[in-house]
Amino acid sequence: MPTGQEDLDLRDPASFARWFGARRADAFLCEHVWEHLTEAEGRAAARLCFEYLKPGGRLRCAVPDAHFPDPDYQRTVQVGGPGPADHPAADHQIVYDHRLLVDVFASAGFEVRLLEYCDESGRFHAEAWDLDAGPVYRSLRLDHRNRGGRLGFVSLIVEARKGKGADGLERKRG
Template sequence: MTSPLKVILGAGSQAWAGWLPTQREQLDLTNRASFEDYFGDRRADAFLCEHVWEHLTLEQGRAAALLCFDFLKPGGFLRCAVPDANFPDEEYQRIVQIGGPGPADHPAADHQIVYDAPLFKDVFEQVGFEVELLEYCDEQGRFHYHGWDVATGPIYRSLMLDHRNRDGKLGNVSIIVDARKPE
């Protein structure tokens, strides 16, 4: 029996046990051929993608969702996180805004969109995923957390893992979704 194929999309410096880290050069969310070359006839059991989708336009994000759907096994999932447009912190919003602050090499410099939870959920539902919101802020800025198991796919910028979320204070949040491909 082979072990599950679990792939981090746009891993950057992230490395999690049991997950294969990939960069854009290996798996480009805007290029179907890169997925065909990487996977061949195989399909992933799970994808993990943290703070990458905001670097795509909305149209590219929808196409990337379809690409992930196509390269997942039935019953597989994509756990995906992006900055949250409804997190009520001015400095956070300044940092994650479209175009981002500071020099051109700042990670947020090429942000194309800042999602709210309904729009982000819709990106995945429109291509056939069943989507569960795990963490997000609503339109009033209230944070919502739906218990999820970090062991099934860690997201650093989350309530449980981010070092800025301590002692009852939220210092950094993400919209986190589980997008599951139906069996």
């Protein structure tokens, strides 16, 4: 179910408690959200999402990629963004590279898999991933700007999975 910040605020544990109560989610999809949080807020949000996922649940996260080698793209996604205050990037707080984003989720307890990203030399990497499990429009396969062998807009996309025994409960029965 799509939610906005007014319903479920990644910075507010009380909003998660109100929304979920005792229930836990199967999955979260956050497309171009995490860059609007500071790194500290992003780390806290990762821990909060981990807490509210069922064991075996996943969080798919897409953010602008700090290593995509297109100067116009980098100007568009930079911290503070270009143009007027109502520009979508105006409140960007961070531009992640793949190592930092993986660490944000791994440090919260997730098993993390890179789905799409650029490495330090700007080379794009993509592995097959299930669109039905959380489509990311700003991705290699879906974004209209990525046609004819040209990469026009990419995202750094990770899938963070909560292990089946990650709730801290003993699973072994005698």
